[in-house]
Amino acid sequence: MNCKLISREKSLQLPSAVKHACHAMLYAPSDEKLFSHIPVKYAVLMQMRFDGQLGFPGGFVDLSDRTLEEGLKRELSEELDYTLDFAESDHMYCHIWEEPIHLVTHFYTKRLTLAELRAVEAAAVQGKEFGLETMGLVRVPLFFLHDGKGGLPSFLCNNFIGNARSQLVDALKSLGIVKEEQLKSALKSSSR
Ligand SMILES: O=c1[nH]cnc2c1ncn2[C@@H]1O[C@H](COP(=O)(O)OP(=O)(O)O)[C@@H](O)[C@H]1O
Numbered sequence: 001m002n003c004k005l006i007s008r009e010k011s012l013q014l015p016s017a018v019k020h021a022c023h024a025m026l027y028a029p030s031d032e033k034l035f036s037h038i039p040v041k042y043a044v045l046m047q048m049r050f051d052g053q054l055g056f057p058g059g060f061v062d063l064s065d066r067t068l069e070e071g072l073k074r075e076l077s078e079e080l081d082y083t084l085d086f087a088e089s090d091h092m093y094c095h096i097w098e099e100p101i102h103l104v105t106h107f108y109t110k111r112l113t114l115a116e117l118r119a120v121e122a123a124a125v126q127g128k129e130f131g132l133e134t135m136g137l138v139r140v141p142l143f144f145l146h147d148g149k150g151g152l153p154s155f156l157c158n159n160f161i162g163n164a165r166s167q168l169v170d171a172l173k174s175l176g177i178v179k180e181e182q183l184k185s186a187l188k189s190s191s192r
Pocket residue numbers: 021023054055056057058059060105161162163164167
């Protein structure tokens with residue numbers, strides 16, 4: 001993976017030939033329990049893409065979008081059939097890619113209520129891209145099962161688009177959704 005961190009400000013000063021793409025991790029605190037006793041704590045969404053890789057909802061910003069956040073809002077409403085507003089403060093970081101195309105990927109996180117997140121899931125299957133560009137939203141299993149592999153470690157063994165896997169890990173860590181120690185051990189088991 002050949003990308004470097006760049007500040008949002010610097011990325012916006014790049015020549016207009018450089019493309020920008022925005023993706024968002026939607027998440028919500030949850031009181032649900034797996035098998036009626038394992039607390040879930042958070043629901044975190046990713047999606048299966050048309051190419052069989054996991055990524056976050058979002059896409060390329062168009063010239064018609066006045067801001068990155070407007071582009072993200074438009075992409076999400078096209079993909080998920082749901083309107084969500086984004087603010088600059090939802091922007092977590094961005095990376096610049098030189099290969100295969102000159103691109104900046106911007107990553108956002110947005111906290112919803114569990115009811116809102118469920119509404120997003122319900123709307124997504126009605127969206128015009130469902131079964132085409134997007135094969136469905138998935139919740140990230142954040143559990144750690146006793147065998148040391150089940151749950152998050154297994155999920156991290158999937159194929160991810162671009163730097164989506166590190167975006168997920170960084171967001172889980174910085175939002176305090178998964179403890180740093182547990183993330184380290186999930187990353188270790190998933191690389192075996
Ligand atoms: O979840 C993601 N995280 C980081 N980069 C991504 C993610 N999804 C896609 N990308 C990168 O951004 C580019 C544009 O994203 P996407 O394929 O979602 O756009 P589109 O839906 O507008 O065609 C992709 O070619 C890929 O390089």
